[in-house]
Amino acid sequence: MEIALEVLHRFAGAFLQLLIQPFYYIGILLIVLQYRRQIKLERKLFHTKLHSLVDESLRTLVWGFLSGLGASVVLAFVGIGLKMEVVLLLWALSILLMFVRSRYLCFAYSIGLLGIIQFIVSFLPQALETPGFWGDMLRLVDEVSMPGLLVLVAVVHAVEALLVRGTGARSATPLFMESKRGKVVGGFQLYGFWPVPLFLTVPAADGGMSVSWPTLFDGLQGAGGWTFLAFPLIIGFTEMTWTRLPSQKVRLSGFLLFGYSIAVLIMGLAAWYWAPFTIAASVGSIVLHEAMIRYSLRVEHEGSPMFVHDRRGLMVLDVLPGSPAAELGIVTGERIHKVNGVKVTRKEDLHAALGLQSAFCKLEVINLEGQSKFVQRALFAGEHHMLGVILAPDQQAMYVVDTNQTNLWTVLRGKLTGLSRNGPADM
Template sequence: MFPFLQLIPITLQAFLQTFIDPAYLFLYLVVCVIIAIQYNRMEKLRENFFGARAGRTRKDFLAAIGYGLLGGLLGSYLVIFVGLTISGELYYLWPVAILLMMINIRFLCFAYAGGILALSNLIFGVPQINPSQILALVAALHMVESFLIFAGGHLGAVPAYIKGPEGKIIGGFTLQRFWPIPIVVLAVITGGMADGGIEMPGWWPLIMPGVEGNPQDLIFALLPLVAGLGYGDIAIARTPAEKSRLSSLFLGLYSLVLLALAVLAGHNRAVALLAALFSPLGHEAVIYIGKWFELKGEPIYVPAAEGMRLLDVLPDGPAWRAGLRPGDVITAVNGVKFTDRTEFYNLLQSSFLPPGVDYISRAAGAAKNTVIKPPEPGKAWGLAPVPESNEGRYVELLTVGPLGRWILKLWGKTSR
């Protein structure tokens, strides 16, 4: 048997047994509740656009649970394979990450907190952590996140009117996914063999330094951790599926480079400093490159030369059942052309029979015709058109937290 296969049943057993532990299960459920709240918030954002609930909260939440379990299992094998041992790093990661989140919501990512903690240890000697281990943990979690984004980052995309850097409002999607990640990691047992300890096979190299002794003679325990991963992005020049795949590629490359630097950091202080700097700066580069690709590309969801382009269509709504999809351009209702969305909806409402709609399919690139069955009284047609002009509601590209707003306010006073 290939040596690594020896750890597969052990890790799987430890992964499943963690859910029997009441304390661990409680923490996992708390994370799940927080994530469920986020998906419910996203459902309300869709309702603002369509005037009706899409009913995706339960579906998105269950998908997040399933993907999170798979990602956690894969992440467990990854951290054990590279020999990553965890001690007290997470006790420092969470408080720093939460403080950074108060400046800007995207700084909640461990890439920033991990880099800051590693730099602090390397320069000032505090806190007492192993920089290579904490950076390897950041890399491993981002590898898992890259897989999750590729598999389901586009699901449940929320239509939005987005204000670009030049102040122009364009149509697009905000991509937001959250996953509860149960993961099993290694911890060194001091003082000899203990209950739950396992002796690693002789082939296994301890890549991550931080414990003394011959790795082949050490005794380890598989301990459970709970993490929450989140993905936020925008899709303007690409469909949500295309954008999530591109983001997954960038994030995967970042995590591979960071993992390689973290491994080498245990043997060279200069490399350790480089890895600590790359953790936040490389993550910033991933975000910048992703936005650059999107903002420099040709927007998809912009007004058509004639007719009304659709930003999104409510799944299983009247328009969806009629065959309309995001990006399609409606050109006429019952053969009558219109100039704006108000006139379009007036034509729908005044139609005595189910209205016939002429449209150009984005997928087929051809003109088509369909009949939309009117919704029940008080229900929505399930259409979200692209922004026309001077939209009152839009999404800012950057979200500054309360501490960040306080800093900007203070900076404004001192710069006068």
């Protein structure tokens, strides 16, 4: 009972520490701005929104907090020697990297970069004697336990793999893009960002109880005892897919992320048992992360576009929530073959066929298994004129989006990077 009360007391102190840390709120703000940009893109392309800014933000906030608690339980058995100054340094590096690309906000890059800086500093012992701010920073970097931080990266990416697999497809935004052959095709941009507060067990400067459980590293075995340190971070992913369903894409992404976490865990443990391996592990955490992203892109570029119309009918790219199409059970990837007995192969055909019956519609749809299904429904005044179906684009689509990554400047300004008119006309 005494141990439980001590843990609760220290956790309460760390939670209050989290609430006064600006970086937690900065992370939430950056996530909200990302989702705001996503919704602006939906409005630009489809004149409506498919996601709610409030709902998406609250959902990611809740899942992020719960994931942070789960990861903190696992990390309690690691025993990382970490200072608040290191947390601030990692956040500073991450924000600087985000000015290059949004996805560099991932702590795999800032922690890997910190390991590289530490390796360089090890060859400059005279620099550690520099007085003032920069000398303090170099000494702080030199004292960082990189194996512990690498294990932290591994655990966090395992959590991210679960979040991506479980909720990543919810935030998929349909869009129009150019294929490698110059044709306009449909695709999806998948966003997933979660503010994850970690409560790490770290050495306490003011004394206290010794840990009563075994830890992987000896960062908690000092005479000062232990305490909790609130470490807010952001985990997330950005993906593009035009060759598979969003649910299939997030399964692949989750698999790659989990494999990455295992690889970094092994490298972190190797660096702990053999210190010279630390630089290889630090570089490897960055290189493997980039390789994972590039492999995912290569899979897309080598595949055939999925969201295109053909002689079987009109490809459904997405369905508006609460629309007649959603009530009929039409889903992404299905094809509308016939409407009111009329075969449709163009958007104009669908509109004309729906006009044959003003109060009723009957559809023949080819489902994801290639089988025909028949659905019907009454039509009411004021409902979406296309049943709420977002169709794959034709070559007359007004806008296309390329696969360029955004950076912090475009996020803060809300700029829709890469969105341009289809054709020679200027925006």
